[in-house]
Amino acid sequence: MLTATGLCKTYNTPQGPLQVFSNLNLTLLQGESLALMGESGCGKSTLLQLLAGLEQADAGSIQLAGQQLLQLNDHQRALFRRQHLGIVFQQLNLIPSLNVKDNLAFQARIAGNHDLTWQQTLIQRLELGRLTDRYPHQLSGGQQQRVAIGRALAVKPAVILADEPTGSLDERTGDVVMTLFLELVRDSGASLLMVTHSNRLAGLLDRRLTLHNGQLQ
Numbered sequence: 001m002l003t004a005t006g007l008c009k010t011y012n013t014p015q016g017p018l019q020v021f022s023n024l025n026l027t028l029l030q031g032e033s034l035a036l037m038g039e040s041g042c043g044k045s046t047l048l049q050l051l052a053g054l055e056q057a058d059a060g061s062i063q064l065a066g067q068q069l070l071q072l073n074d075h076q077r078a079l080f081r082r083q084h085l086g087i088v089f090q091q092l093n094l095i096p097s098l099n100v101k102d103n104l105a106f107q108a109r110i111a112g113n114h115d116l117t118w119q120q121t122l123i124q125r126l127e128l129g130r131l132t133d134r135y136p137h138q139l140s141g142g143q144q145q146r147v148a149i150g151r152a153l154a155v156k157p158a159v160i161l162a163d164e165p166t167g168s169l170d171e172r173t174g175d176v177v178m179t180l181f182l183e184l185v186r187d188s189g190a191s192l193l194m195v196t197h198s199n200r201l202a203g204l205l206d207r208r209l210t211l212h213n214g215q216l217q
């Protein structure tokens, strides 16, 4: 479902080139959930950015939902991302001027695959029913996180990329949101790649890999 081969990425920094990885390979099977671990600064977020097509790899190939991502131009990549990828990063990027219901539907609508029944299922399962008319600034952190999860799932993506999706929440709220998230991901049949620093959360997924010195182990 997702295959990355020979990925290379070097950032130019004021101190000179910083090589994050030079020949990284990764396979994520359909419906599989994979925890991506590793110490701070090892390149986990960079890898997610490359897989999401938000950052360009220097070399290598990324095949996702039957498409070679690196062969697409910026516009095609943005369209592809909307249709096939669910993204839950630390910055939730909810749209401040849209209420909960419209935030949830926004990506699915522009991707042309808005499914009202699925949206209502998500609203119910994420317990957002009484909040649909509220705006992001009127929600708690946990509620905003549930909207971001709903938005990612609303497009029925092939792959979900999540970067510490409950990292900003207290442990109890985080656990509730994480349980819901993993249940919904499993029910949707999507593959999941999730960055986490928590062994406990990694243990809830099918498999884990650690990024160290630019390699996955």
Ligand SMILES: Nc1ncnc2c1ncn2[C@@H]1O[C@H](COP(=O)(O)OP(=O)(O)OP(=O)(O)O)[C@@H](O)[C@H]1O
Residues within 6 Å of the ligand: 011, 012, 013, 018, 020, 038, 039, 040, 041, 042, 043, 044, 045, 046, 047
């Ligand atoms: N845009 C950028 N320009 C230059 N260097 C960058 C850029 N983004 C990240 N880096 C550097 O690349 C390395 C990998 O960063 P990245 O954010 O991918 O790490 P991470 O494993 O996600 O870290 P953390 O667990 O702390 O979030 C770090 O040394 C970071 O300083």
